[in-house]
Amino acid sequence: xNVEIRDGIAYIGGGLSDWNAVVNLGxxxxxxxxxxxxxxxxxxxxxxDLSAYLAMDDIDETDVVVxxxxxxxxxxxxxxxxxxxxxxxxEKNSDVxxxxxxxxxxxxxxxxxxxxxxxxxxxxxxGNALYDELASDLGxxxxxxxxxxxxxxxEDEATIAGFLENAKKNSVPxxxxxxxxxxxxxxxxMAKDIAFTLWTPSAGYVEPYEVALALMENxxxxxxxxxxxxxxxxxxxxxxxxxxxxVLTTHGAICCKHVVxxxxxYADDMAFLARDGxxxxxxxxxxxxIFDKRKPSLLKTYLGVTxxxxxxxxxxxxxxxxxxxxxxxxxERADKENLSVDEEGLRFVIEKGVRLLDGMDSGDVITYFAxxxxxxxxxxxxICNSKRIDNLTHVAGIQSPGVAxxxxxxxxxxxxxxxxxxxxxxxxxxxVRRHKPPFRxxxxxxxxxxxxxxxxxxxxxxxxxxxxxxxxxxxxxDAVKRRTRAGMGRCQGGFCGSRVIRILARELKIDPxxxxxxxxxxxxxxxxxxx
Amino acid sequence: MREITADxxxxxxxxxxxxxxxxxCGLGAKxxxxxxxAALGGILNQCVHDGxxxxxxxxQMSGSQYAQQFADAVYESSASVMTETTVLKLIPGExxxxxxxxxxxxxxxxxxxxxxxxxxxxxLAMGCRExxxxxxxxxxxxxxxxxxxxxxxxxxxxxxxxxxxxAVILGSGDIGLIMARRxxxxxxxxxxxxxxxxSPGGLRRNVAQCLDDYDIPLRLSSTVTEVHxxxxxxxxxxxDVDAARHPIPGTExxxxxxxxxxxxxxxxENELSRxxxxxxxxxxxxxxxxxxxxxxxxGFFAAGNVxxxxxxxxxxxxxxxxxxxxxxxxxxxxxxxxxxxxxxxxDVSFVLPGKIRRDLPSSALxxxxxxxxxxxxxxxxxxxxxxxxxxxxxxxxxxxxxxxxHESAGSGVPDAGGLTxxxxxx
Numbered sequence: 030x031n032v033e034i035r036d037g038i039a040y041i042g043g044g045l046s047d048w049n050a051v052v053n054l055g056x057x058x059x060x061x062x063x064x065x066x067x068x069x070x071x072x073x074x075x076x077x078d079l080s081a082y083l084a085m086d087d088i089d090e091t092d093v094v095v096x097x098x099x100x101x102x103x104x105x106x107x108x109x110x111x112x113x114x115x116x117x118x119x120e121k122n123s124d125v126x127x128x129x130x131x132x133x134x135x136x137x138x139x140x141x142x143x144x145x146x147x148x149x150x151x152x153x154x155x156g157n158a159l160y161d162e163l164a165s166d167l168g169x170x171x172x173x174x175x176x177x178x179x180x181x182x183x184e185d186e187a188t189i190a191g192f193l194e195n196a197k198k199n200s201v202p203x204x205x206x207x208x209x210x211x212x213x214x215x216x217x218x219m220a221k222d223i224a225f226t227l228w229t230p231s232a233g234y235v236e237p238y239e240v241a242l243a244l245m246e247n248x249x250x251x252x253x254x255x256x257x258x259x260x261x262x263x264x265x266x267x268x269x270x271x272x273x274x275x276v277l278t279t280h281g282a283i284c285c286k287h288v289v290x291x292x293x294x295y296a297d298d299m300a301f302l303a304r305d306g307x308x309x310x311x312x313x314x315x316x317x318x319i320f321d322k323r324k325p326s327l328l329k330t331y332l333g334v335t336x337x338x339x340x341x342x343x344x345x346x347x348x349x350x351x352x353x354x355x356x357x358x359x360x361e362r363a364d365k366e367n368l369s370v371d372e373e374g375l376r377f378v379i380e381k382g383v384r385l386l387d388g389m390d391s392g393d394v395i396t397y398f399a400x401x402x403x404x405x406x407x408x409x410x411x412i413c414n415s416k417r418i419d420n421l422t423h424v425a426g427i428q429s430p431g432v433a434x435x436x437x438x439x440x441x442x443x444x445x446x447x448x449x450x451x452x453x454x455x456x457x458x459x460x461v462r463r464h465k466p467p468f469r470x471x472x473x474x475x476x477x478x479x480x481x482x483x484x485x486x487x488x489x490x491x492x493x494x495x496x497x498x499x500x501x502x503x504x505x506x507d508a509v510k511r512r513t514r515a516g517m518g519r520c521q522g523g524f525c526g527s528r529v530i531r532i533l534a535r536e537l538k539i540d541p542x543x544x545x546x547x548x549x550x551x552x553x554x555x556x557x558x559x560x
Numbered sequence: 561m562r563e564i565t566a567d568x569x570x571x572x573x574x575x576x577x578x579x580x581x582x583x584x585c586g587l588g589a590k591x592x593x594x595x596x597x598a599a600l601g602g603i604l605n606q607c608v609h610d611g612x613x614x615x616x617x618x619x620q621m622s623g624s625q626y627a628q629q630f631a632d633a634v635y636e637s638s639a640s641v642m643t644e645t646t647v648l649k650l651i652p653g654e655x656x657x658x659x660x661x662x663x664x665x666x667x668x669x670x671x672x673x674x675x676x677x678x679x680x681x682x683x684l685a686m687g688c689r690e691x692x693x694x695x696x697x698x699x700x701x702x703x704x705x706x707x708x709x710x711x712x713x714x715x716x717x718x719x720x721x722x723x724x725x726x727a728v729i730l731g732s733g734d735i736g737l738i739m740a741r742r743x744x745x746x747x748x749x750x751x752x753x754x755x756x757x758x759s760p761g762g763l764r765r766n767v768a769q770c771l772d773d774y775d776i777p778l779r780l781s782s783t784v785t786e787v788h789x790x791x792x793x794x795x796x797x798x799x800d801v802d803a804a805r806h807p808i809p810g811t812e813x814x815x816x817x818x819x820x821x822x823x824x825x826x827x828x829e830n831e832l833s834r835x836x837x838x839x840x841x842x843x844x845x846x847x848x849x850x851x852x853x854x855x856x857x858x859g860f861f862a863a864g865n866v867x868x869x870x871x872x873x874x875x876x877x878x879x880x881x882x883x884x885x886x887x888x889x890x891x892x893x894x895x896x897x898x899x900x901x902x903x904x905x906x907d908v909s910f911v912l913p914g915k916i917r918r919d920l921p922s923s924a925l926x927x928x929x930x931x932x933x934x935x936x937x938x939x940x941x942x943x944x945x946x947x948x949x950x951x952x953x954x955x956x957x958x959x960x961x962x963x964x965x966h967e968s969a970g971s972g973v974p975d976a977g978g979l980t981x982x983x984x985x986x
Contacts, residue, residue: 366790369701396694398702473649473666474561478673481596481646485831490670519831521692523708527719541721550791551704554721555818558746 030054036416037063038307042070048363052311055406067406069309074301079263079277088281091117091254093446095289096261096276096299098125100133100241101427102291104439106255107248109289112443112452116253117285118245119278121260123548124508125501126241128293130432131511132368132400133237134317134346134354136331138430139176139229141196141204148410150199152434152441157231159436164235166460167243170349173233176331177212177226179219179385189227196229203230218328218386232331236349237432238511244439246500247462251455255501256280258548261292263302272420273303287420287450289442294365294403296411296425305415308425312365312401315357316374318382321393321519322352332385345382350514352395355382362401370399395519402428412438414445422446467513468492482532483525485518493529497536504537506530507547530554562675566592566640568887569665569679571647571832574602575873576864577685578630579880580887584683585637587888592677593639594667596646600634601627602687603710604873606717609738611765615874626873645669650682650836652857663859681859681887684833684847685880688826688865693787696730696824700786705793709735709823716746724819728796729753730784734762734871734958736823741770743821750776751815754798756783756805759932761823762958763871783807784820793818826869836860843910844868850899850915851923852886853879861887868912868926871960875926882924900975905941905982907931909957916965916979925963929983932956937984938963943977955983 030051031043039058045051055067093109095102098120106118122128137160143150164171180189189206196204205228212226213219219226249255258279265275265282275282290299297310331346345355358374375397405411405426415421422445424438431438446452468479469487479489496503496512503509506516506529515529516522522529530553534541545551568584570577573595581593599605604612607623614620621629634641651664665677690708705724707715713735715721727748729736732755740750753771758781760767771778779798785807786797795816799807828845830838839856841848846867847855854861863883864876890896899915904927911927929936936955940948940963948965955961963981 367701368790369786370699372699375699394694395692473668474676476648476666476668476674478670478675479668480644480670481648481668484596484646484829487648489668519692520689521694523690523692523711526707526711527714531719541719546704552792553704553707554715554719554723555725556722558716558720558722 032058034064037065039064039067040070041067045069049361052361055309055311059407065407066308066411068297068307071298071301071306074298074306075304077263077302082262082277082282083265085277085281087275087284089117090284091115092285092450092452093117093287093289094119094276094283094285095291097291097293097296098122098241098245098255098257099128099130099291099293100126100237100244100432100435101293101424101438102289103241103244103248104435105289105291105424105442106253107244107251108439108443109446110248110251110253111455111458112447113455114450114452116248117283118248118253118255119259119261119276119283120255120257123258123505123545124503124511125245125255126238126511127507127547129400129403130241131238132315132317132398133432134357135234135237135348135432136176136346136430137171137173137233137235138433139196139204139232140199140201140430140433141178141192141227141229143199143430145195145198148412149430149434152410152437153430154199154201155437156434160233160235163436167240167247167462168464169235169239169243171233171235172347172349173231174330174347175215175228175230176232176333177216177219177228178333179223180225180227181222182224189225192227196227201229201231204228216328216330216332219332220385234331234346234349235432240432240435242501242512243462243464246464247460249500250462251458261299261302264288266304270304271418273418287422287446289422289424289446291424291442293427294401296403296423300423300425303415303418303421305417305421308405308411310365310403310405310425312362312367313404313428314360314362314367314374314399314401316370316378316397316399317354317356318375318378318397319395320353320355321395328353328386344385355379357400365401368399368401370397374399396521404428410434410438412441412445414449420449422449465495482528483513483515483518485520485524486514488513488515488525490532493532494536497533505545505547505551506533506553509533562673564592564675564677566590566677566679567891568592568681568683568884569594569663569677570683570685571665572602572685572687572866573597573600573641573643574685574687574864575604575627575630575876576687576866576880577602577683578627578634579877580683580685580863580884581639582630582633582637583881583884584887585639587884589884589888589891591639592679593634593641594645594647594665594677595641595643598644600631600641600643606710606713608717609742612873615872616877623873630877642667642669642672645672647832650832652836652860680891681861683880683883683887684855684860684862684866685864686829686832686866688828688869690822691825691827693822696784696822698784698787700788701790703787703789703791703793705789705818706787706820707822709733709739709821712739712821713742716742722746722748724748724793724817726751726817727819727821728784728798728815728817729821729823731755731823731825732760732762732767732778733823733825734766736821737762737766737770739821739823740776741774744774744776748819751817752777752779754779754782754784756781756801759956760958764956785812787820788814793820796820826865828866828869830866833860833862833866841910841914843904844912846912848915849913850917851882851913852889852896852917853883853913854886854890859890868910870926871958875960875962878924898975901978903978903980905980907933907983908981911981922964922966925965925981927961927981929955929957929961933983933985935985939982939984940965941980941982
């Protein structure tokens, strides 16, 4: 490996050795004075043959293309629609929130631990403060229950004091140190051996895929457009090479005036394809474990621990939908598509949860899964206008506390676009999303007659049909699941799976063998039986 | 909201619910039977293989034939049947001040509308569900093509679709064994059945008829540890396990397949029961019951797989009848005698029911044993003294052991001593 430092960026080139060595090198380079970030050279992208895509017809045009339908991209699309500019969001998967967003634990951090002075610290505290209003406008659940950092004894005192000081510098509201008894008054499920805690009342949680969907639906209700299954393969540039003229996709070429790179795990690929690579994404995997709904009454808040006891990841919490979730763990992964649950990560999450909660065991696990955080080597958000391309804005390196920060990220990204393009305000923007409450939240005494398809989560046929015909139509089993919760419960789709497939096939007028779990190649049924 | 009144409401139209409804009607009770599916029969409707009804009808029937026999009788009876109807909530004592507490059941369904059913007694017959993949502790990716055996059975036998071309089956429970044969007959290549325990989880006859007859390998003391594949399953890692059921490092083998079928256990479906405040037995996964099949909340009864997972449908039908008799006796206002506790003793994992009312002429006991024992003796002790003894040439964990326990043996027993059921080897 060789390293060259240009304009404050350490470029790593040559043959890469072991992935952990690369990650360590990237991190240590970022610690050097004068180095802002590190990037692995990508000659493969610089030399990608785009002739096939350049030969494709122009199929669309708009003012601003947003690449990536995660929580960041969806929020940015909505924020941009507060201005008089056309917005088109491109997502390579078959649904929004299909990448890192869906595997996030939904924590809305208070901001006590983000390094003071970092972009993360500022946007976290700003984003947290915006969630109340956003939740009421968009109609998603935001439970602001507060969170604890648990400490066992004197050895944790310095850490907690450090967090308190950092929290105050970051202007986190309401933070204080509580003794064990006072902490257990707020959180009775907390283990008895916890001596004192840092209490941050502004923390809470959301279902991140629910937020992303709500943001994008509202963006669409305000005139934004969405292309799913549309993968960006490269860019065409103006004659002098100073701006992007077209976005080259698997659908065809899209002419636009500005591009926002919110491509998550692939934001570095997009930057290099746009001839502006100055950071790399090194995926950090995390395992999340979900427990049966009947356990949850145990826990009201969120429990974390000082990094001394566990060096990585999150602890037990309750999702707004009432399930208990533990995790995530953290491990560096060379492959962005590696979403496998590893035994060590699973054991780590469960052991940590058991230590923090009295009366818990792993017997009520209903599912576990993994996601990859889109981390850069400087471990901060990269949100800026390109220095080389005059119509490109990067929103990259969005990892924890990305969901908490996302409302502030969207505002910042929109402001950056406006720095380059002065679109005026959109007076007709309506921040309120139209939506119906789910059937399961209705009073059993007042519900009408509906066919229940998912017994575990009480989801009806009408709700599934509405999801399939919704603002962002659900076309896959997982898309139906994220909108309705069908298949998210304790039997994990064992009962409702075949029914959901039948409804999808009927509504989309396709054969059941054409129904997919999560996009092309994930068909569940192969062929008809002989009979 | 529409209101319906009945003496007995039965939740679930599988074999337990149908036999309960039939017996309740036979005893003159006004009965309503609620089923979430379009047809009565429950999971039997997807069981096209035979082996059902040997005890009750003394002949080989398929599951669907067995179900049809009952369904026909239910439709000929006075029971009112509500199909495509889901019970949302059970509320004990919701509706009433009459001598018998009146139970409330809120239901929904496109055909039947939203309804409140008021009933004097409720028989829970919701059956059981399959354990999902995560409860088997399998790690790896989450591609399409990991299904429970019951789901595969439904896709093939009811929907008419094949969910894969080459399958690995984890778990040698009865559904896994049946599906090994069924998939083979449909042209799916079954690479093998892997069982974490040292002995098969299903009935011996199923091992012979479903695996041996088709040369499907059964690998005991081995398990699937990891799933591979990004979009569709591409294969699984299997490994041998030690005595503590932990995979032995170095024994891992990759088996290519596009379908992993799980037969890793069944769980009684008791969410409604729990919400109604009914006390549960952690071993059976069902309500704590007496020999009227009555649960801890008076007026609530349970029958079939909701009370504990049975191996034979005949027993399920029997418990439905017992529950209906109990419910009618309860409605008659007859004072219930005191009960004694029935405990699982040596080599017995559970006994159903866990309580026996005194002074009953006869009562069926169902139990599962912990290990295979030849020349076994089932012994019941009352207050420490043997009061019942029966020889069994062999008892195995997959096969339920039953005893028809007569008498009064319990009548003089102080509950402190209770009854203990144990299995003795030779």
